[in-house]
Amino acid sequence: MTKKENTYILPEELARQNEIIQRINRNNENEYNSSGKKKFARIITYGCQQNNSDSEKLKGILKNMGYNQTDDNEKADVILFNTCCVRENAELKLYGNIGALKNLKLSRPELIIGVCGCMMQQKHAVEMIKKKYRHVDLIFGTHNIYKFPEIFEKAFHEKCTLVDIMDCEGVIVENLPVDREEKHKAWVTIMYGCNNFCSYCIVPYVRGRERSRKPENVVDEIYKLAEGGCKEVTLLGQNVNSYGKDLGINIDFADLLYKVNEIEGIERIRFMTSHPKDLSDKLILAIKECNKVCEHLHLPFQAGSNKILKSMNRVYTKEEYLEKVSKVKKAMPNIALTTDIIVGFPGESAIDFEETLDVVRKVRFDQAFTFIYSKREGTPAARMENQIREDEKHKNFDRLIEVQNQISRNINEGYRGNVYEVLVDGPSKTNKDILTGRTRTGKIINFEGKDTNIGDLVNVKVTGVFSWSLHGELIENIKSQS
Numbered sequence: 063m064t065k066k067e068n069t070y071i072l073p074e075e076l077a078r079q080n081e082i083i084q085r086i087n088r089n090n091e092n093e094y095n096s097s098g099k100k101k102f103a104r105i106i107t108y109g110c111q112q113n114n115s116d117s118e119k120l121k122g123i124l125k126n127m128g129y130n131q132t133d134d135n136e137k138a139d140v141i142l143f144n145t146c147c148v149r150e151n152a153e154l155k156l157y158g159n160i161g162a163l164k165n166l167k168l169s170r171p172e173l174i175i176g177v178c179g180c181m182m183q184q185k186h187a188v189e190m191i192k193k194k195y196r197h198v199d200l201i202f203g204t205h206n207i208y209k210f211p212e213i214f215e216k217a218f219h220e221k222c223t224l225v226d227i228m229d230c231e232g233v234i235v236e237n238l239p240v241d242r243e244e245k246h247k248a249w250v251t252i253m254y255g256c257n258n259f260c261s262y263c264i265v266p267y268v269r270g271r272e273r274s275r276k277p278e279n280v281v282d283e284i285y286k287l288a289e290g291g292c293k294e295v296t297l298l299g300q301n302v303n304s305y306g307k308d309l310g311i312n313i314d315f316a317d318l319l320y321k322v323n324e325i326e327g328i329e330r331i332r333f334m335t336s337h338p339k340d341l342s343d344k345l346i347l348a349i350k351e352c353n354k355v356c357e358h359l360h361l362p363f364q365a366g367s368n369k370i371l372k373s374m375n376r377v378y379t380k381e382e383y384l385e386k387v388s389k390v391k392k393a394m395p396n397i398a399l400t401t402d403i404i405v406g407f408p409g410e411s412a413i414d415f416e417e418t419l420d421v422v423r424k425v426r427f428d429q430a431f432t433f434i435y436s437k438r439e440g441t442p443a444a445r446m447e448n449q450i451r452e453d454e455k456h457k458n459f460d461r462l463i464e465v466q467n468q469i470s471r472n473i474n475e476g477y478r479g480n481v482y483e484v485l486v487d488g489p490s491k492t493n494k495d496i497l498t499g500r501t502r503t504g505k506i507i508n509f510e511g512k513d514t515n516i517g518d519l520v521n522v523k524v525t526g527v528f529s530w531s532l533h534g535e536l537i538e539n540i541k542s543q544s
Contacts, residue, residue, distance in 0.1 A: 068273045068308065069233045071208055076237065082211040083126045090128035103129035104138040108156060109146025111298055111334065112269075113179060115249040116207055117144045120178075122239030123210050131241075135166060140174045140214075145181035147264050149436060153181060160195045167197040174217055176200040178207070182227060183268035186439060192223050203227040204269055208235040236279050246485065246517030247294035247330075248287050252280050252318065256300035258337060260364075261375045261442040262407065262435065265300055272301070274309050281321050288327030293517060294485055295322070297333040303340030316348035323352040329519060330485060330502065331355045335362060335402075339377045341386050350393045358504040359390060362402035363425075366417035370407050373446070380421060387425050398428040398503035405462055406435040406455030408446035415458050422465055428473050428503070429530070430466045434459050471529040477505065481523045481537055484509075488516045507532040514539060 090101045103124045107117040120142060121131060132138050141163065146152040160177065167173055175198050181187045183203045191198050200217040202210065205228040213226045234254065242248055255270040256263075284295055297318075299305060305315040315333075322331055331354045338361055349355050365371055368379045390397060403418060422430065434455045437444040484499040490508050491498075497511040499520070508531060509522050519540040526533030 071233055071235045076208065076235070079208060079211045082215050083123065086211065086215060087126060087128040094128075101127075101129045101139050102132040102134075102137050103140040103142070104132050104135065105142045105144060106159065107144045108152040109144075109148060109180065111249055111296065112251065112254075112300070113144050113146055115251050115298060116179065116204070118240050118242050118249070119207055119238045120144065120210060121241035123207075125241045126239050127211070127214075135163065138173070140176070142176045142178060145177060145179035145187075147181040147184060147187070147268060147438065149433070153187070156181065157190075157195075160191070160198060164195075164197050174199050174214070176202070176214075176217070178202045178204075178210075180204055180264070180268040183229075184264075184440065188225060188227065192225070196223065198223050200224045201227070205233060208233075208238060234273055234275060236275075244487075244516075245291050247296070247487075248292050249298050250280065250283055250287070250295050251275070251298045252302060252315075253299035253305050257304070258301060258377070259375060261373060261446075262404065262438065264438045264441055267440055269300065272304060272308055274305050274307070276309065277306075277313055277318055277321060280318065281325070284322055284325050284328060288325050291327075291517065293328065293519070294330035294332065295328060297322070297331065299333075299335070301335065301337040301340060302333050303336045303342070303345060314342075314344070316342070316345045319345075319348045319352050319355060323354045328354060332358065332504075334360045336360060338363065338383050338386055341390075343389065346390055346393050349390075349397075356502040356504065357394060357396055358398045358400070358428075358502070360400045360402075361387070361390075363421055364402060364404050365407060365410070365414070366419070366421035367410070367414035368417075370410055370414050370417075373409060374404075374407060374443075380417060384421070384424060396503075398505070399425060400429045400431070400504070401425075401427050403430050403432045403462065404435050405432060405459045406450040408435070408443055408450065409448040410450055415461075419462065419465055422462070422469065426469050426473065427466065428505075429470055430462075432459065432462055432466070467529045471527070474505070474527045474529065474532060477501075477524045477532055478527050479524060481521050482507070482534075483540065484520050484522045484534075486511065486514055486516055486518045486520060501532075505532055506530070507534050509534040509536055511536045 094100060105117050105120055107113050143156055145156055163175055177191060177198055182201050188201055200213055202213050217224050253274040255272045256266045257272045259266050302315050305318060306313045363383050364374060366380050482501040484501055484507055486497055486499040490496040496508050497514055498508045500506055507522055521537040522534040523537050524532050524534045
């Protein structure tokens with residue numbers, strides 16, 4: 063069976079979309095010149111880092127159209143919801159927030175309200191919005207962000223909800239405008255979609271099959287980021303470990319890491335997410351040898367029971383997972399390990415859950431992102447028998463949190479009194495007089511930093527320890543943001 067070639071959007075199509083962008087921008091400029099009124103847009107993002115990356119592209123398009131960003135619904139001329147369908151809470155929150163805009167739309171009919179993202183690739187969600195939230199002007203999915211200018215312009219002339227969803231394996235679009243909030247670090251998507259079809263996960267159905275960007279395009283984007291002062295990049299994909307398999311050339315994720323590691327100006331490289339089945343010895347060696355790759359690996363194991371792992375279609379066993387972790391720790395004893403865990407998957411018995419706790423205790427993760435299983439329409443797990451009672455899920459979830467929090471606290475205690483390189487992200491959300499940043503191992507650390515700027519690399523001595531963060535004092539500024 064031959065590999066299907068990736069589909070790239072032609073420059074001619076992007077030029078056509080750019081013509082629309084310029085047309086809308088001219089109209090906004092003319093309105094500003096006559097009325098003095100600026101245009102504003104708000105994008106509300108749910109979900110993963112890939113959704114955040116998509117929102118940065120939408121912000122870039124809107125900026126070129128002449129829209130400034132705002133967090134105020136009352137001020138906004140455009141409100142977009144970029145949706146997630148992985149967790150039920152995100153869906154419920156979306157419906158509530160859309161409903162709350164009905165009166166605002168009635169008072170300001172010219173307000174454009176749009177919904178996009180993963181959730182809109184599901185027909186039942188689109189029908190729900192069309193039926194119950196008729197004040198929504200436009201709906202589009204994950205595959206046609208590049209067409210947003212065209213969809214947006216049409217929305218001005220439609221009297222009903224405009225829907226533009228591409229039901230396909232997806233495309234690859236290069237050179238879209240991007241408006242990143244932070245200069246010193248950036249998300250860089252290296253591949254789209256997923257081929258794994260875990261039985262609980264909706265992602266392959268809404269993001270399509272795996273599509274890797276050409277390595278030269280990834281490297282070129284990161285070179286430009288470095289020239290603009292970026293110091294840290296996070297390489298994104300649903301499963302970065304399978305990067306390159308669809309390209310038909312002899313390159314894999316380890317090779318890409320070596321290429322990015324050579325880019326002058328980039329100080330730190332992170333990536334997510336890694337599927338355990340594709341964590342090769344070659345990749346472990348690349349993580350070790352590339353001096354800019356941070357000492358942090360996010361490796362979701364999801365469940366400790368082989369029975370549940372098989373039901374989840376994770377394609378590895380508990381023993382295989384532990385063996386790979388052992389290889390990672392042997393190669394890099396000081397690496398920080400984080401993971402994802404699902405509690406309450408259909409058929410999970412008390413014995414199965416104890417297997418999960420056993421993995422947590424044996425690996426001793428620095429941090430775990432824990433989730434209570436919820437049905438996702440369209441996934442095999444949603445149709446499985448032996449669904450777990452909610453009270454049982456919550457009881458086990460609380461036990462897991464208790465075990466993991468103690469481990470996280472104990473690991474963090476080992477940081478006390480030591481000095482670490484920290485990339486400064488800015489003021490703390492809870493105290494503007496305190497700066498916050500991350501160590502190379504991904505630990506959040508808060509500290510006082512007089513004459514320190516966002517993007518500086520500084521040395522910080524750890525003086526306080528918590529389960530989820532560290533506190534410290536500034537020792538010296540290593541490298542300042544240029």
